[in-house]
Amino acid sequence: MKNIIVGQSGGPTAVINGSLYGVVTEGLRQTDAIETVFGMINGIEGFLNDQVIDMRPLSENGELERIRTTPGAYLGSCRYKLPEDLTDAVYPQLFEKFSDRNIGCFFYIGGNDSMDTVSKLSRYAASIQSDIRFIGIPKTIDNDLVETDHTPGFGSAAKYVASTVREIAIDASVYDNKKSVTIVEIMGRHAGWLTAASVLARKFEKDNPVLIYLPEVAFDQDAFIEKVSTALETTPNLVVCISEGINDGNGTFVCEYASDVGVDNFGHKMLTGSGKYLENLVKERLGIKVRSVELNVSQRCSSACLSAADLDEAVCAGTYGVQAALLGETGKMVSFQRTNDNPYKLTYTTADVNNICNKEKGVPLSWITNDGSDISEDFIRYALPLIQGNVEVPFENGLPAFAFRR
C-alpha cells in the first residue's frame, strides 16, 4: 500500500480542478492499492517546503464536489523549473521526501513546463532505479500541447471567448447607424487556438467577427487597415479578433511597437497591449470610432461558461492518469485521441512526456484562410464538440460558490 501525491502547476484554467477531482476521487476509490492521496500546495516548489495536505477529509466533508466546479488551482500553483542537471542536490532531496511520505505515484497537472518537471523526475527515478511513477495530466487554455488532440481547459476557454465575442458583437451593433470598429484581444502568445475559437461566435457569412488574426501568420499593418476598411462597407459595426501574440513574423510582437515608449505626465512608463495599439492605429488611419476590449484573465477563470464536455474530459484525464500509473506507466502524459468527429468520440491513452515538454503546437496553417484574416471550417469541426454542454455550478446568495483553502 502506497500513497499518491498530486500537484498543479502553471497558469490556472476553469477546469484544472476538475482534473484534481479526477485524480483524488480515483485515488481514494482504489482502496486495495492506494492508502491516501496527498496534495502539494504550490506545486513542486511548495512540496520542497513540505507544504502537503491530505485530500481525504475534503472528500468526506463534501468539499471535493465543490472543488470540481471551482476555477483556478485549488492547491495553488508555481512556475518552478527543476535543474537540467540531474545530479543537482534537489533530486535526492525530493526523493527523500517522497520516501518519507511513502509516495508510489506522482501526478502533475499542467502544461509544457509542468511536463518538463514530469520528464526530469521520471528520468531521475530511472537513473536511481526508483519505482515511483510520474504522470502528467494535461492542462492549458492555449491548447498548444503536442501528442494530444486537445487539452483540458481549452474547451471552456473557447466557449467563454465565443460567447463573449457574440455578446460584444451585439453590444457593438446597437448604434448600427454609425460605423465603428471593436478590437477584441484574446490570450495566446504563440499559439492562436483560443483566438481561432472566436469564429464560433459567427452566425452567418460576414457576421462578426469578420476578421480574425492569429500569431501563426505574420501581421501586416497596412494590409490590416485595408481589410478593416473594406469590411466596414458590409459590416458597419465591425468586430475584429486578434491574438495578444500577433507579430511581424520576425520576432517582434505588435504590442512591442507600443511598449517602452509612452510615458505619462508623472514620468511612469506606460505599457499596453496589441489591441490598444491597433485601436490607436485604426483611429488615426481611418478616423472612425474604435474601441478595444482585452478579454483578460476571465478567459481562464470564468465559471459561467464552463463546457460540460471539457470538464468531463478534465475529470477523466485525472481518473485515467491514476489508472495508468497503477498499471505501471511512468514518464507519460495522459493524451486524448479523437476517433471520430461527428458524432464526436474520444479515447484516452498516454504519450511519452519527453516528446511533449518544451514544445508548442500551433494552429495548422491550412486552417488559417483569407490571407491570414479568417479561420476555416476544419477548425470549426474540430472545436465545436469541445464547447458542448453547460455545467451547473452551485450558487449561494446569488453568486457562484467556490471551494477555497482556509
Next chain:
Amino acid sequence: MKNIIVGQSGGPTAVINGSLYGVVTEGLRQTDAIETVFGMINGIEGFLNDQVIDMRPLSENGELERIRTTPGAYLGSCRYKLPEDLTDAVYPQLFEKFSDRNIGCFFYIGGNDSMDTVSKLSRYAASIQSDIRFIGIPKTIDNDLVETDHTPGFGSAAKYVASTVREIAIDASVYDNKKSVTIVEIMGRHAGWLTAASVLARKFEKDNPVLIYLPEVAFDQDAFIEKVSTALETTPNLVVCISEGINDGNGTFVCEYASDVGVDNFGHKMLTGSGKYLENLVKERLGIKVRSVELNVSQRCSSACLSAADLDEAVCAGTYGVQAALLGETGKMVSFQRTNDNPYKLTYTTADVNNICNKEKGVPLSWITNDGSDISEDFIRYALPLIQGNVEVPFENGLPAFAFRR
C-alpha cells in the same frame, strides 16, 4: 383603438430587451385598447427616418421569447438629444409621424438622457393638447436614476461584477507564495454603484477585494499606495476594485493623468484607463507584480450572469408602463419602491419624469467607509436582493442563442 410604439436609447444592458418584451407582451395582451405594437429602430433618431417595425410577428413566431434573454438593444439605440427649444420644427414633424401611425402611447426604455426625451415630448404634447401619452421605462447598469430604488440592468451588471471579481481573486491567488496586486477597473463615470457591487464578492473579513474606490470620494494617490502596502501584509494577492471615474475631487479623472501624453514609436497618441494608470503607479512605487483588468463591455452585455430578479423586474417595468399609460398617465417614468429589505419586497409606481432627467444619484457617502476605500453593510443589504436567481438562456450548438434583426 390606437397603436403603441416603443424604443430603446442610450447604452445597452443585459436586460433592456426584457423591458421591451414586457411592453410588447402587455401591449399585445390589451386587445381591447391596443391594435398593435410598433418598435422604433435606433430610437427617436431612427423614428424620424421612418425606421419602424411591427412587433406582432415576433410574438407569433416565438422570436419575442428569445428577445427576452438577449443582451443589447434588439431595436438598436441612439444618443440623439431633442432640442431644448420646444418650438423647433422637429416636434411637429414627430407628432405628424405619430399621427400617421395612429400612436396613442409612446414608451422609451433608457437612462437619464432618454428621460429627457420623454420629458420634452410630453411637455410638447401638453402644449399642443395632444392626448398621446409618453412613458419612460428605466434602464441603466449605472443605477444612477433618481426617484427609483434602483434601475433594471443594475442587478445583472452587479452580479457579473461580483462573480467576475470573485473569479479574478481566485486566479490571483494561485501563486499565493508571491505578493501581487490586481487592479480591476469597473464601469461608472460619476456614480460608483457598480464598483460598490464588487464588495459582494468578498466571502469573509479581509477577503478580496480588500480595497474599493468609488468616484463619490476624492482619490488620493499617496493614501492609496499606503493602503495597498498595508493590505499586502495580510492579503499577499491583493485585489483592488476601482471605478473608471475615480477622480481627485476637483474634476480631474485619474485616467486623465495618463491620457494625451503617451505617444508610441509611430507617433500614435496612446490613451489609457484609470486601472492601467494605477498599475503603473503601484509597479513604480512598490516594485511588485501588478496587473490591471478592465471589465469592459461584458458588464453590460454578459448573458451568463443574468440575475433572475433583475430580468423579472425589467419585464415588469415594461408591463407596468403599458398599464400606467392606459390609465392615462404621461410624462412619467416607471419607478421601483422597496417596501421591505428582508424578505425583499418591491412595488411599482410612477414618478414625474421632469424630476428625473439630467440628474444622477450617487452612492450615499455614509455607505462608503474606511477613508473612502471600502463599502458598508448597508450597501450589501441593498444590493443582495438584486442579484438573486439565475436565468436559463437558450443554447444552440454550445453557445447562447440570441435574437437579432436580419
